[in-house]
Amino acid sequence: MDFEKIKEYLRENLNDFRFNHTLRVVDMGLILCDKFNYKDKTKVILGCYLHDAGKNLSPSKLLDIALKEGYVLSEEERENIHIYHGVASITIARDYFNINDVEVLNSIKNHVTGCENMSMLDKIVFLADFFEVGRDYDRVHKSREAALNDLDINKSLLLALNSSLNELISTNRFIHENTLKARNYILREIKNS
Ligand SMILES: [Fe+2]
Ligand SMILES: [Fe+2]
Structure with missing residues (x-):
């Protein structure tokens, strides 16, 4: 896989902020x-390089793509099409x-x-x-420490999802059901481990 070609695409299609975030x-x-x-x-590098490849597309383009890919969108998803x-x-990527x-x-x-049943990747x-x-906020520190110091990926993920949910609630934003499912799934994995 030619990572340089991917990088070039990203440099051309993402703003500087998003491109530098992607490298990190x-x-x-x-x-x-x-x-x-x-x-x-290789899978990690590809996933990380391409995760935000479509991030700077316009809302109408994102809607077009979602419909073309066969998704049936709720009203909330249409209003939060960045999801x-x-x-x-x-x-x-494809x-x-x-x-x-x-x-x-x-x-x-x-x-x-x-989502539910998240793989290791x-x-x-x-x-x-x-x-x-580059994400130097209080709310990410605990999750980073759990992964890098405690080597507990599920605890790290639970902290990350809890933090995202708290942030969405405190700013009165829409919560996608997959975020709740992911959080409850990780909670169950931790309890079963
Ligand atoms: Fe993203
Ligand atoms: Fe990102």
């Missing part, structure tokens, strides 16, 4: 690979870079809200996005 997500994804002994670094930037990023690995594509989609891409080193 790749760096953090690789750190998490080492910490959690995840062998398939579909993961789906848009999948289409870029159509521009011929990436058809379902695990990689899922990790790209699932970084936005999380989903968790790594989600967390790399959540606490890459």
Whole structure:
């Protein structure tokens, strides 16, 4: 896989802020690979590079893509169409870079809200996005520490999802059901472990 080609696409299609964030997500994804002994670094690199590939598309373009991909959107999803930037990023991975690995594509989609039954790859891409080193807010520190110091990926994910839910509630924003499902799923995984 030609990572340079992907990088070039991202440099051209993302704003500077998003491009630099993406590079830091790749760096953090690789750190998490080492910490959690995840062998398939290529999948992590692809998921991290492409997770926000569609992030700077216009709302109308995101809606177009979601409909074309066969999604039936609720009113809330239409009003919060940015949630579909993961789906848009999948289409870029698939159509521009011929990436058809379902695990990689899922990790790209699932970084936005999380989901039930998150795979290890989903968790790594989600967390790399959540606490890459440019994200220097109080609410991400605990999640980063749990992953990097305690080596507890589920605890880290629970802290991340709780923090996202708290943030969405305190700012009166829409909560996608997948975020709740992800959070309850991780809670169950922790209880069963
Ligand atoms: Fe994103
Ligand atoms: Fe991101």
